Amino acid sequence: MSDYIPFAAPCFDTAEEEAVLRVVRSGWVSTGAEAQSFEEEFAAYIGVAHAVALTSCTAALHVALKAYGIGPGDEVIVPTMTFVATATSVVHAGAAPVLADVGPEHLTFDPDQVKSLITERTKAVVPVHLFGRMAAMEPLRELCDSHGLTLLEDAAHTLPARDGDAVAGRAGDASAFSFFATKPITTAEGGMLCTDDARVADEARRWSLHGLSRGAVNRYRPGHSAAYDVDRPGHKYNMSDLAAALGRAQLAKAGRLHARRTAIAEVYLRELAGLDRLELPAADTATNRSSWYLFPVRVHGHRRDAFRQRLHALGVGTSVHFEPLHRFTWLRDHVVRTGQGFPVADAAADTLVSLPVFPAMDDAAVSRVVAAVRRAHDEAGR
Known part of the structure; x- marks a missing residue:
């Protein structure tokens, strides 16, 4: 990397x-x-x-x-x-x-x-x-x-x-x-x-x-x-x-790619647990298993975009998934019905950050992401 x-x-x-x-x-x-x-x-x-x-x-x-x-x-x-x-x-x-x-x-x-x-x-x-x-x-x-x-x-x-x-x-x-x-x-x-x-x-x-x-x-x-x-x-x-x-x-090699994504997600779930302003995604169960295409976290208590910028400064790229469709100009003007609200999507949207979880990451890169997230989280709480 x-x-x-x-x-x-x-x-x-x-x-x-x-x-x-x-x-x-x-x-x-x-x-x-x-x-x-x-x-x-x-x-x-x-x-x-x-x-x-x-x-x-x-x-x-x-x-x-x-x-x-x-x-x-x-x-x-x-x-x-x-x-x-x-x-x-x-x-x-x-x-x-x-x-x-x-x-x-x-x-x-x-x-x-x-x-x-x-x-x-x-x-x-x-x-x-x-x-x-x-x-x-x-x-x-x-x-x-x-x-x-x-x-x-x-x-x-x-x-x-x-x-x-x-x-x-x-x-x-x-x-x-x-x-x-x-x-x-x-x-x-x-x-x-x-x-x-x-x-x-x-x-x-x-x-x-x-x-x-x-x-x-x-x-x-x-x-x-x-x-x-x-x-x-x-x-x-x-x-x-x-x-x-x-x-x-x-x-x-789809099985191996999925296994690597899952392994990275399991590290994040274990090492980022307990951070009070970070809500992690649900873990896999015996009957419900994710592809772990994304690892979305919800950032509470401080501004999401500032958190992303701090991770960027620490050498970690992130993304946002997704801006709800009802907020986009064309859909708001042509699709959203009068009086229609989306409280769950609105409550979540401004908190979401997707962390790197791609199979080409080695263990050192995964550890660096964990350290960067912990540092950005702690600095934001000061």
Whole structure:
């Protein structure tokens, strides 16, 4: 590690280098056999029948909504405590996002709040498995089933995670994963849609590639017909073989990457316990396990931003997850309903700081973060 510990960094070795070189040397770098293999391997890892490799989790959410026929006149309930893409993918599908407040423990969906927002226009509910911890899927599943709603998981943070019998990525009708540079596994930029529904997977593929009936790999190879049809005004969301090669190398070591994140989180939970102005995230239990994509702490009793600046001065990078959606200008003006409040999200938002918890950190770096957090905490209390 350098003298400065960043908030996040990818964890690559020769496996990723060799994977990318393999594709470069093959002469085929766009969507092809590598992307197909990544889809098959990822589907098997999650435990679903189908996976569609895409350019982002946002794209996965978008084409999933389109595949379920959700569009103009429809409403989709999303949490206010999430990244903006959860809501804007609904807008891109032509539907209206409806913001819900979250529960106080994990800052994921409050099922009672979701229930209160269901109308005759509601067509889907999108729980976000925040920070790496799953939302409460059992009551949300029951709620969606009773109202005939699609349950679409935003699983961008959760590879892997589980809550009892529920496993992130296969607890809803479909799920969307992110492979952004900071995520549990990365393709630099990328995402995946997972589902057991063959129709939804096929619709997603059509929407993701201009509405084409056949992709380039099935038109340019020797002996293949060049003919294709276009049955919809689709998008350009297909993943390249270069990105898929990175993803396959990362997926092969996903267990080790998760184990390292978990080990770092356990050190933080042990060594930072007892700091009176620092609220730590919940620990794993035998039945509820986080991906530890993030390690969010809540800073009480002094200004969060000053705490972050002190950590920066001590050589530790941090981030903030998230500014609630209802505070952003466009969503405040176009999405938030008159008189609607979000007291739980508002109470938490200005206290949150995400500490480094990426697998490339060595033990010395973890110890430095602990020492810096303790020092920043003590100095702020003087």
